[in-house]
Amino acid sequence: MKGWLAWDSLSGEDGRMKQDLDKLEQLRSLFGEMERSLIAYSGGIDSTLVAKVAFDVLGDRALAVTAVSPSLLPEDLEEACIQSAEIGIAHELVHTHELENPDYASNPINRCYFCKSELHDTLKPLALKRGYPYVVDGVNADDLRDYRPGIQAAKERGARSPLAEIGITKLEVRQIAKHLDLSCWDKPAQPCLSSRFPYGEAITLAKLHRVGRAEAYLRKLGLKTLRVRSEGDTARIELPAEQIKEFVLTMDLPLLVEKLQSFGFVYVTLDLEGFRSGKLNQGLQLATVGDLPSV
Numbered sequence: 077m078k079g080w081l082a083w084d085s086l087s088g089e090d091g092r093m094k095q096d097l098d099k100l101e102q103l104r105s106l107f108g109e110m111e112r113s114l115i116a117y118s119g120g121i122d123s124t125l126v127a128k129v130a131f132d133v134l135g136d137r138a139l140a141v142t143a144v145s146p147s148l149l150p151e152d153l154e155e156a157c158i159q160s161a162e163i164g165i166a167h168e169l170v171h172t173h174e175l176e177n178p179d180y181a182s183n184p185i186n187r188c189y190f191c192k193s194e195l196h197d198t199l200k201p202l203a204l205k206r207g208y209p210y211v212v213d214g215v216n217a218d219d220l221r222d223y224r225p226g227i228q229a230a231k232e233r234g235a236r237s238p239l240a241e242i243g244i245t246k247l248e249v250r251q252i253a254k255h256l257d258l259s260c261w262d263k264p265a266q267p268c269l270s271s272r273f274p275y276g277e278a279i280t281l282a283k284l285h286r287v288g289r290a291e292a293y294l295r296k297l298g299l300k301t302l303r304v305r306s307e308g309d310t311a312r313i314e315l316p317a318e319q320i321k322e323f324v325l326t327m328d329l330p331l332l333v334e335k336l337q338s339f340g341f342v343y344v345t346l347d348l349e350g351f352r353s354g355k356l357n358q359g360l361q362l363a364t365v366g367d368l369p370s371v
Contacts, residue, residue, distance in 0.1 A: 096251045100129070102242045103252075107133040114208040115140045116199055116235070117167070118148075119156025121263050122214030122246075124163070125253050126238060130212070131165040139208065140165045143172040143195050146284045147268040151292055159260055172198050175281065185225075185275045191268070192226035196233040211235045218246045264301045265353055272306050286340040287311075293335055297327075301351060309342035317350030 107113065107130050115130055117123045117140035130138040140163075142148075142156050153169075160167035172194045174180045180190040196211065203211045215227055215237035230237070239249065253261035270279050272287045283306060290304040290311055299319075305312040315323055324346070333344045 092251070093255075096248055096255065099242055099244050099248060100252050100255070103129050103238055103244070104133050106238050106242065107138075110134065110210050112137040112208045113139075113210040113212050114199060114203040114206070115165075116195060116211060116213040116230075117142050117156060117160065118214065119152050119159060119260075120214060120266060121253055121258075121260055122216055122239060122249055124159050124214075124258060124260055125249055125256070126212060126214050127160065127165050128163050128253075128256060128258060129238075131163050136166065138165055139206070140167045141199060141202065142167065142169050143198065144169050145172045146175055146281050147191075147270045149266070149269065149288050149292065151295070152266055155260070155263075159258075162259060170198055170202065175279065175284075180270075181279050183270070183273055183275055183277055183279050187270065187275070188224065188226035189229045191270070192229035193233075196230055196235055200233050200235075213237050215240045216246055216249055217243045267353075272304060274305075274307055277307065282340065289339045290336050290341070293339075299323075303351060304336075305347070306341075310345060311336050311341040311343070312345045312347050314347045314351040320346065320348065320350060 113130055113134060115123060115127045115138065117127050119142060123140075127138070127140045130140075140160050142153065142160075144153060157167065174191045174194040177190055177194065180187055180194070199211050203209075211234070213230055213235055215224075215230070216239040219227065220240055227237075244252070250261055269284050269287050269291075273279055273283065287304050287306050291302065294302055294304070294313070299315065301316055303314040305314060336344045
């Protein structure tokens, strides 16, 4: 009977916290088995947690490396630098050139495969040169259940995904990050700017810049979770559904349109369905995705 009572006392929030802490210890143990590791560090919550735990365990034998390219917002790069300094981990920047690859720039449905190929083809030689036997990323357990062709590219190049290996989900990442007092624990997900374009529409430097400027402008207005989807000359703003009414009633819409047009858009629209991560994938036919080549 006492055993049942003890189990019941760990139900709910306490039980979830114990599970989170157990997984945190597993994550620490995993890094304890690594002599040195190089972290593919985007500055997002997932890779920040990985960098934090890697540094706590390995100290100066852990290195965070951020890939700089036109698809990375300058604001995100700045945050990555700030967060790595808060953690204390050594942090370096490298430049990647995925936009020069026609297989990437043409924006096929497996575009992310070519992006991660470029990333890990840059990081792996760097790791070997510096004496890091492992390159690790921030892929979590939920990512494995989504359409993520970039994961295959990373695996082909020997990268490891500690969060996914242990089975840490997106929610658990945030809960563990909060427990560790990481300032970015509630930071909205921010995939690369190339994810703002419908598959099949070519990605150019100018298009990336105008999307980036539009999103940066909206964030300065106090909006936190958003996307500016780009299709041809049209900007489609996505906000959480519950924020749409207030946005329409309080925003100076003519000024907003004028501003985004100054960035290069011709038309400015608002998505009435509201924000949903990965929305552009809804246009993919499941059969088509299932028939994609392994690359």
